[in-house]
Amino acid sequence: MALRIHPSVGVARLGNSPEQFYLAPEKTGQLPFEADPFGNKGEPVHQFKDYAGRVRRQGQAFKLLSEDGTELTLDNPNVQSIQWTVHLANKKAAWYQYSELQGNLLYGPQNSYQQQKVPFRNPDQTTEQDRQKLIIDPGPRSLAGRRQSIGFDQNNAPQGYPVSYPPSTVTYGTAITTLGDLLTDDLGRLIVLGGYGNAGGDEPLTSYGGSNTWHDDISDGPVYCTVTYQDGSSEQLSAWVVVGSPDFAPEIVNISTLSDTMFDVGVRFYNLVPEIYSNGQFNPDFKANYQRDIEPLVERLSRYQWVANVQAMSAFNSRQFDYADNSDANKANRQQYFSYFRGLNKEGDPSADQPQQVLFKDNFPMLPLNSGSNSVSNELIMKFLALNETQQFLLSQWAEGRFDSHCEAAPYPVNPLDQGSVGNCVGLPMCPGIEVTWSMQNPAVYAAPYRIADEKGPNGYNSTGLTPSRDECEGGGCQPGDLTKRMACPWQADFFQCTVQTVNFTVPEVNKANGAPLPPTYYAYWWPPQSPWDVLTGETTVEGQATSHLPAGQQMNYARGINSFVQMVEHWSALAFIRDNNSQAAGYPYFTETERNNEIFSYKEVGVGAITGNPDDNETTIPVFYIEADTQQVKTKSARAVQMVKALEQRAFKAIEVASGGLGTPRSGTRMRR
Numbered sequence: 001m002a003l004r005i006h007p008s009v010g011v012a013r014l015g016n017s018p019e020q021f022y023l024a025p026e027k028t029g030q031l032p033f034e035a036d037p038f039g040n041k042g043e044p045v046h047q048f049k050d051y052a053g054r055v056r057r058q059g060q061a062f063k064l065l066s067e068d069g070t071e072l073t074l075d076n077p078n079v080q081s082i083q084w085t086v087h088l089a090n091k092k093a094a095w096y097q098y099s100e101l102q103g104n105l106l107y108g109p110q111n112s113y114q115q116q117k118v119p120f121r122n123p124d125q126t127t128e129q130d131r132q133k134l135i136i137d138p139g140p141r142s143l144a145g146r147r148q149s150i151g152f153d154q155n156n157a158p159q160g161y162p163v164s165y166p167p168s169t170v171t172y173g174t175a176i177t178t179l180g181d182l183l184t185d186d187l188g189r190l191i192v193l194g195g196y197g198n199a200g201g202d203e204p205l206t207s208y209g210g211s212n213t214w215h216d217d218i219s220d221g222p223v224y225c226t227v228t229y230q231d232g233s234s235e236q237l238s239a240w241v242v243v244g245s246p247d248f249a250p251e252i253v254n255i256s257t258l259s260d261t262m263f264d265v266g267v268r269f270y271n272l273v274p275e276i277y278s279n280g281q282f283n284p285d286f287k288a289n290y291q292r293d294i295e296p297l298v299e300r301l302s303r304y305q306w307v308a309n310v311q312a313m314s315a316f317n318s319r320q321f322d323y324a325d326n327s328d329a330n331k332a333n334r335q336q337y338f339s340y341f342r343g344l345n346k347e348g349d350p351s352a353d354q355p356q357q358v359l360f361k362d363n364f365p366m367l368p369l370n371s372g373s374n375s376v377s378n379e380l381i382m383k384f385l386a387l388n389e390t391q392q393f394l395l396s397q398w399a400e401g402r403f404d405s406h407c408e409a410a411p412y413p414v415n416p417l418d419q420g421s422v423g424n425c426v427g428l429p430m431c432p433g434i435e436v437t438w439s440m441q442n443p444a445v446y447a448a449p450y451r452i453a454d455e456k457g458p459n460g461y462n463s464t465g466l467t468p469s470r471d472e473c474e475g476g477g478c479q480p481g482d483l484t485k486r487m488a489c490p491w492q493a494d495f496f497q498c499t500v501q502t503v504n505f506t507v508p509e510v511n512k513a514n515g516a517p518l519p520p521t522y523y524a525y526w527w528p529p530q531s532p533w534d535v536l537t538g539e540t541t542v543e544g545q546a547t548s549h550l551p552a553g554q555q556m557n558y559a560r561g562i563n564s565f566v567q568m569v570e571h572w573s574a575l576a577f578i579r580d581n582n583s584q585a586a587g588y589p590y591f592t593e594t595e596r597n598n599e600i601f602s603y604k605e606v607g608v609g610a611i612t613g614n615p616d617d618n619e620t621t622i623p624v625f626y627i628e629a630d631t632q633q634v635k636t637k638s639a640r641a642v643q644m645v646k647a648l649e650q651r652a653f654k655a656i657e658v659a660s661g662g663l664g665t666p667r668s669g670t671r672m673r674r
Helices: 128-132 258-269 290-306 311-317 328-338 389-400 416-422 542-548 565-574 615-619 631-635 639-650
Strands: 003-006 009-013 021-023 033-035 041-044 057-066 079-086 141-144 149-153 178-184 190-193 199-201 219-229 234-244 371-374 382-384 426-428 446-448 500-504 521-525 534-536 555-557 577-580 591-594 601-607 621-627
Touching: 003 219, 003 234, 009 190, 009 416, 057 219, 057 234, 057 416, 079 178, 079 190, 141 149, 141 178, 190 219, 258 389, 258 416, 258 426, 258 446, 290 311, 290 389, 328 389, 371 500, 382 500, 534 591, 631 639
Parallel strands: 009 234, 021 057
Antiparallel strands: 003 057, 009 057, 021 033, 033 041, 057 190, 079 141, 079 219, 149 178, 178 190, 219 234, 371 382, 500 521, 534 555, 577 591, 601 621
16 A cells, blocks of 8 residues: 655644644645644633643644545554654754845855855855854654654753754853654554744844854754554655744635645646646646635635734625626626736846736736835835736636536645645745745746655664755755745744835835835735734633723734743743634634733833823824833732743843844834834
8 A cells, every 4th residue: 555644744833832723724724633642633712821821832743644635543454663763953043144035046056045145044154064054953753653752852852963062051042952852643653843933142133034153943854654564575665854934824724724735736847637728838728616725815815804804805805796696797896806916026027017016907006915025125026916826817717707616626746734734824925934935836846746855864864864955846855954944033023023115116126215114005915814013802701801801802012011032032922822712613614813921021001192292192092002111010910920030030031132223124114012
């Protein structure tokens, strides 16, 4: 029987709870699952945080499935043993500073990091040997059997492997001593748990992209499995795992997901669905399916409203006509609808005058209402988001009436677990992204649809360790740490910086002038399902509203009270999870904040007169949320506040400094967090 590991690319997520975790969702937009201490799956998650307000880690379970979906476990009488090996690594400190789309080889070899003279992080480490030491590389970890566990810390280093860890003590933040853990459940399935959301270094922070000496515990790497049968035969299988930041709105899906990106690459480069695309072109006679190909996109446009202020985009779920009607009488409506989706820039073309530089159609903002993958710098500009090529094609088929509305449409040849895991990650825009970045658009990093190319396979790095400077987008496969090395370091920058973007919409060849967005600008969003911006308050009890200082149902800034990058590094776990409070009523979602650590924040109403000097202006006040520096005052709020402070103190944070020159102007061009 042909076996494969599923998901092919799993997604674990950071959390700072020392013991509690849950399991990743198996479908796109699904809640994660509760788990016992051994990783056995339970019902949908009840709480995302523990008693002290710490975020629980998300573990990724890996299964062995045959082509017909039958699972192989240790209970199978033909199985003698199942051994798992995982190699996690973090290459961020050894990689280049992120620089929007510079370095992206989809724009040709002339756009390589070297050709574009993109600087390294930690540039004082000049030799390959020195830069290799910047990699967090614990080496591979293996386990077999039921209810087993092993950590990615120095206590479990494989004999003879050239492991590398950052210093065990740091001047600022929290030192990285582990990248997580491996478990096996009662049936021998693998569960991968990532790190604890820590970040630390010895120099003050200088950049949102990557500060010298700093590390964090994001990671990725290959997953291997050796199945040995009772007759002595065996087979080896492989997959990949990415450890990303927490998903604070797991039931809200990005308009273009990482699954959409992988599907697009599979369709256009790996013959995944030849009925859609073959011989270098899309098939104009392909019949799309409304329920499978179109309706999910429409629902995503609607659900953004719970994490971003996007009324214009929500209008495209207002059902002005029957979206499922493929009749010629409805064709003009469908074509008008489709006309509001902007076209794609020509892949690899650096010229500025292209569709993704255009905001308005008939004075209405085109869709999607996200920033493009480079609305920041003036090199390789991509101002506004467009759907990927396969998404565009399927929507165009719908507009022309080349679709059906059969509820039982044949699924595409992708395992649902493979789609579901990465379907909860950002696919576009990528600047750099949240979990991974634009390298995932490059067919060179894949061995097959939804499967990452592995440079060497199991035991491939036993004597050499990992290389710090090779670019897997040139081909040859990926090493551990390659999928996440382009991300911000520390990772919390993506939550503080990558929220909103003011984007110029009048000059195609310019984003910024004198370091600020060139006016006039439009208020666009990055990836609000991963990094929310506008949310509804959800406390409905007397006690809850006393600590939140707000009534239920008020739209507020999601990160209110976290007023600096440093505070995000320290207090990211205080953020709320956005959940559907009405999930049992199909079609009527109601998403609000839950589990926000309100006790950490203090609140004042500041009269406008304090700013203007006019006492009459004090008739209007402005709400100000902030983190109380005196933790003893925080403890007086409640018994839970005492637990929260105690948990923070256990993390041994040291006061984090910012370089004397500051961090510069935010990418959005504004520090206003309304």
